[in-house]
Structure formats: C-alpha cells, structure tokens
Amino acid sequence: MDDFEIELKHDFLQEARELLQNTEQSFLELEKDPSNKTLIDAIFRFAHNLKGTSRAVGFGQIAELTHRAENLLLEIKQDKIFANDHIVSTLLLFNDQVRVMIDGLDENLDAVFDCEKLMQDLDAIIAGEVTPPAAAAFEAAPEASFEAEVTEVGPAAETFEEVPVEMETQATVHKLPEKKEVKKEPRKDDETLRVSLNRLEVLNNLVGELVIIQSVVESSLSKSGDVKTARSLGKLCKDIQDLSMSLRMVPVGPSFQKLARIVRDTSKLLNKKVDLHLIGEETEIDKTVAESLGDPLVHIIRNAIDHGLETPEERLAAGKSEEGVVEVMAFHEGNFLVIQITDDGKGINGQRLIEKAKSKGIIPENMNLTEQQAIELIFHPGFSTKEEVSEVSGRGVGMDVVKTNIESLGGEVKVRSKVGAGSCFRLMLPLTLAIIDGMLIKAGGQQLVVPKGQIQEVIKLEPGMITKMTGRRPYLTLRNTIVPVFYLEEDWGTLTKGEKVDIALIVRHNDQSFAIGITDIMRQQQVVVKPPTKEIMNKHGVMGTTILGDGKPSLIIDLLNLYSRKLRQEINVDTIGKAA
C-alpha cells in the first residue's frame, strides 16, 4: 500500500463515519414515516455512495455488504418492499455493522469481518423469505430476541453497550424537516479544517501559560504607569483565551442522536410506546465533557423507559395517552450546561424506596426521611441489586455510577419526581473542564484552590459557633439547620503556629450542607486546570493542579467530591441530622 492509498483509506473511513452519524437517525425516521420519498432517496444515496467509494478505495467487504443493503433500499425506493419494523431493524443492524467495520479498519486497514449472517438476512428480505409482522419477533420472546439482535452483529454488541460518542462530526444534528440541509453538508465541510484534539489541548495549555505571564506583565506595566498597555494586553489575552476555549466546544447533538436508537430498541423490547423529544441539540459543550455524557444519558433514558413509563394498558387505565413522552432538553445556564430528562411516567415512589432501603440495611429501621430524601435513595450505591435489575436497565451501571460520573466531571445530578406524573432528572455540567473560576484559600499552612462554583456561601466563624462532641463530627448551626464541619487540614497539611481556622466555606451536596473550615481567603481568579498526575489522582479530592499568578503551583481541591464521600461514611452525621 503506498502512502496515498493509506491516506485515502483513512479519509474514506472518516467520511463514512460522518455519513453514518446521519443515517441512523434517517433509518429511525423511516420507521415512523415509511413512505417519505425524500428520506428514502437520501438513504439510498448514502448506501450508493458508501458502496461506490468503499469499492474504489479497496474495502471490498464494506462494498459487498452495502451492495446488499443498497439492493434492499432500491426495492423500497421502487415501492416493491414496504419498510416495516423488521426491515428497519435489519437496516439498523447493517448500520451498526458498517460502523464496527469502519472502527476495525481504522485500527487495521486489512481487518476482515464476519457479516455473512447479515448479508443473508438482507438477501432473504429481498427474496421475500422473511416478512414477519411488525415487532412480532420482539413479542415472541422479548429478552431472547433482544440478545440475538445484539449478538448478531458481533463486536457491535459492545458498541451498543458502551455507546461511544463520536464527536468527530462537526455536524449540527437537525431534525428531519431540515434533512436536506444535512445532506448539503460537504459544502460546510469543505470550509472546515480538522485539527487533532491533542493540538487544541497544547494550544489551551499555552494560552493558560500566556494568561499567567500576562498577569505578571500587567502588574509590572501598571506599576510603571502604563495602564493603557496593561489593559490592552489583558483584553487581548482574554479574547485569545475565549477563542481557544471555544475551539473545544461541540454541539451535544451527536450524543442526543444515539438516544433515538436506545429509545427505539428499549421500547420495542419492553412493549412500550415512547415519543422522544429532543430539544437544544445545537447547545455546545466542551468535547471532553460531551464524551463522558453518553453513558449517563443512556442509562437515565433506559431507566426512564423501563422503570418510569408504564405499559400502554397501564397508561390508558391511568387516563394518560397510550404513548409515553420522554423529553431530553439541553440549555446553558450560567457556566453550566443543563440537560433535563423528563418522563411522564408513574414517578418514583419514595415510600417503596424507603422500604427497600430498610430491607437492604442501607438505612436504619427507625430512620425518617423526607419524600425528596427518599427519592434520592436511587443514587445510593448498592441500592439496585441483581433481582430487581431488569434486562434493560441492568445493562451497565446503577444510578450511583451515573451520579459519580457526573460529579467527577464537576457536575451534579438532581431528581424530582411526582407519583403518577413522572420524573425529571437534571444534569448540570460545567461548560469546560479546562478553566474554572477558582477561589484561592489558605488552610493547613498552604495555599489551595477550590472551585468557586461549589461554594454556596462563606461565613466568618465566631467563637462558640462550632459545637464539638467527643467521637462525633463537630457541627455548627446555620439558620436553624445543623451543618457538619470538616477541616481542610485533616487532609491537607497541618495548622502552623498562630494559624487559626476562622472562615467556613459552605458547600451543598444534595439536600445536605456542610462547612469546611479554612484559615483565609486570598482572592478569586480563573485558573487553568492541569489534570492531576497519576500519583495524586483521586487522592484527597485533587481535581488538578494549576499555576498561580505568581508562578507558584497549587493543587485544586474538589470539595464536593472529597467531603460528600466522607459525609456518607460518617453515620453520626445522620444522627445529627435527626436531631435537627
């Protein structure tokens, strides 16, 4: 293979991947609107292009498989075959398989795949050998057929599980009416430059350094009286920083798009009817955050359909429409991206959760919880156990993992629910992980940075405010609420002589506030987060390191992560909570 051929093959794989991003959506739309000519034409053209080009670059297997799919699509295009559920399912498997092949070929250009079965299935449909009525396969033995569906495509099973978020596509995901625009995309593409994320990260790092130097230069310029130059420099650096940050932003659309498929497969398996509304797909977020968003979203959606939505019969009996509605909405709120997943299902029954939690020994028998606290039990690790995990939601992770994942991104998850009316999960994620608004504090004899966003309020500690009891976590009373107090020097450093803890940062986790005693607040500033090294990662809540304006390094401490974990471990906090 010469260099040109290798380059060509990789170019093709990239282009094919972008095409695939749109096609899954198209197949799903086809199922809803099987006689949409424009759509069928677009899908046919996709298969046609994929076949022609894959053959031209020497990927015979993709060409051969796509040839079968193209034949089937031609029959659909010519109204000889009607695109029923079964056919759409097979086409989706085809879509999955092509994706697997593309990923495989990207790693090894000579990779060979087993897609005999799928080709036979496609041929069989064309030959008129299989025309099962819609969803019959699912009704017969839901679980078994679900397994079969997934395992059939081999490696695709993993793809389905992990739902990789392919953010390479710069395409904004449009809904169907704009489908034509999506197809016009090559035009936009031609004006786009593909840059590796690595280089962007280097750029961001350099800009971070630049900002640090700038603050040094700015202060010395100001001192020498040249305030104007100092200001211009400051503004220029801010603009460069904003721009370099924005380069990492991608729309959440592609992560959302995966959900349509999840909803389809899950609802078919469970015999539920689901209408998925996606709102705000164009909302942008840092690529790294977007990549970590896929799994939690998928899990929440599966849960919503499995545990949230009722069966059509139950819904009718409850006076609701047969079709359940799941709405996924993204929008910006301050420095956060908010994703709200709302369903109009049966809601979370707090009382039942309490009973379950007590029977599992998660909470003591005599404990009283508010309705909201009860609902939040779903985030408790070890809450979901094997016997209650169904085929659908049991795949992958529990809600506690969702929560941990979101929190490790510096975000938070909230849930609201009303029995009979539905549930709403609210994910709040920082727009970027690379720069945070930090508060430079002094504690345990050293300077540390904490994320400003985590701090609800700052209070000055007066003598006697903190109640200490032997063997128990000290606490203070804040507006009639009891707040446990932690000391940063427990984990970081020791108090030096003459140093006194007289400021408390109030941090909130779920409905629980806690106070963190520190010595002093130096200032607030934006800091560039450098990921922690392996040695200190996850230790004592270190979320990263940064270089301060004076050139000195500092650790950034994730207070929420560090102390919410401690809080959970300390049972006496519950006792205090009850005393309130």
Add this chain to the structure above:
Amino acid sequence: MFNPNTPVLVVDDMSTMRKIVSKILRDLGFTNITEAADGTLAWEAISKAPAPFGLIISDWNMPNCSGLDLLKKVRSDKNVAKTPFVLVTAEAEQHQVAEAVKSGVDQYVVKPFSKDALQAKLEMVHKKYAA
C-alpha cells in the same frame, strides 16, 4: 490527448471520490484541477471560472443537483455548452445512460475505474472534440 493545462472540474459529493479522480488526473499529467462537492457548487464554479473549464468529470448521483441536472445546465448555456462532459456512474445506473446520452454526455465511466480506463475514455472524448 488533452493539453495538461486544460482546466478540469471534478464533481462528486464524496470527498474521497474527488480525491481519487483528482489523483488519477494528476497521474495523467493534468495540472489545473478544481473540485466541487455537488452540482450546485459545480455550476457556481463553472459560471465564475476565470477561464472556462476544458473538461468536466461529474458523479451522477448527488443531492440537490445531480450529475445529469448539471449536464443539462451546461448544455443549455451557450457560453459553456461545448464543454467535454464525462459522467461517473455506478453499475446500477447503467440503464439510465440512454437519458444521459440524449442530454449530450460525451462519455461515462463506471465506478470503480482504473487510471487506464479513464485515460481511454478521455482519449475518445478528446478525439471527438478535436475532429
């Protein structure tokens, strides 16, 4: 054969295909190659070209404006009507070739094609226009 300086327009909605065709053309000695991602963009390039294209090689199946639509547009505009035009087709479209011939296509090549195949077609086209 065509003069190597002949401005050539390559039209295909797949960038990989454009790359392949352009590479073959370069291997054949062509030095002035322009690419367009669909018929509409191609028409824009044709109308704005400082020097008229001496050869158009276009894919057939493209969104918005297909290769056939582009051919018809070219043939009906007196400024560019006499531009040699080659359509790139897939085997499935061969039965439609009649319509393309009626619309004035000079040659068609079936994907995937080799350098030799394209060269042979281009020689035929060149001969036709030289005569």
